[in-house]
Amino acid sequence: MGGKGMKPRVKSILYATDLSDTAREALTWAVSLAEKYDATITILHVMPDLIEEMSVLMGYDLESHFGAEDLQAFGEEGRSAVVESIKNRIRSVCKDVQNEAGCSLDLENIVIRNGHPVREIIDTIQEGDFDLVVMGTHGHGLLDKILVGSVARGVVEKSPIPVLTVRLPS
Template sequence: MFSHILAGVDGSKESFRALSFALTLAKQFNGTVDAMYSIPPRIYAELAEREVKVEEPTGDVKFISMLQQEENHIRDLVQSYAEKEGISIGFHTRVGDPVDSMMEFVSTSKIDLIIVGSSGKGMADRLILGSVSTGIVHKSPVPVLVTKPES
């Protein structure tokens, strides 16, 4: 039924709830999952030039951008979720509008379901701030499942 699922992740608990659901479905239907982390351009500009000190397990010290540190952290979490379910996962990072990034990926892949989390914003917040999940629902050529936050 669903052989190739795309889950949007942004580091929030809602996005990881969506990822968990995607992995559960993929396991049930013997499918695959790709996770996409989209970095809005304003965040990229803000964090790409800032560096943090990282100590390697070998004791070596290096400096990486805060953006790279965040991406590594999210990738590691995504992979740990997938390992718990025994599923291999593709991880993709894009710089750009999250909705447009996901739609571009869907157009070049054989995705048959998108799963994203919702923060539970009200209508007024969505009108002012926008909503990735709402944008994906409106633009997606494939079914979209939006997970809601826990009550």
């Protein structure tokens, strides 16, 4: 990679979204960079494992309290609903962005993972052959502030590749 005068190679961009307005803003950057570098974009959404997160938050094991089967069923249903809402959200963002930039996003290139957002994003980076991560800096709402804290900060600290974090313009 190194050496003087070497240009960074950007062929594959990982765009991590929490479906917030900030993530939407970050998508416009991802699309613009993909066009400039003729790169592909992989879209990643991590469904926080709410049971795990709430258990950590409350200090006891919810799973034993509720019964794992019930929670599992809930997870499967929730997952397909999320996939659909992500695709719809991305389609609508693409339409908006297309008018500005032209949107070369492959809607099949969507990865949905379950678990802790920082951990899942880092795992995805390590498993894939990405050159750059693009993401918004924070989610929305109180729950996100409590649960997610700063996902962007965690990813920046742990990512082996460059991370572009995007704030909502104030």
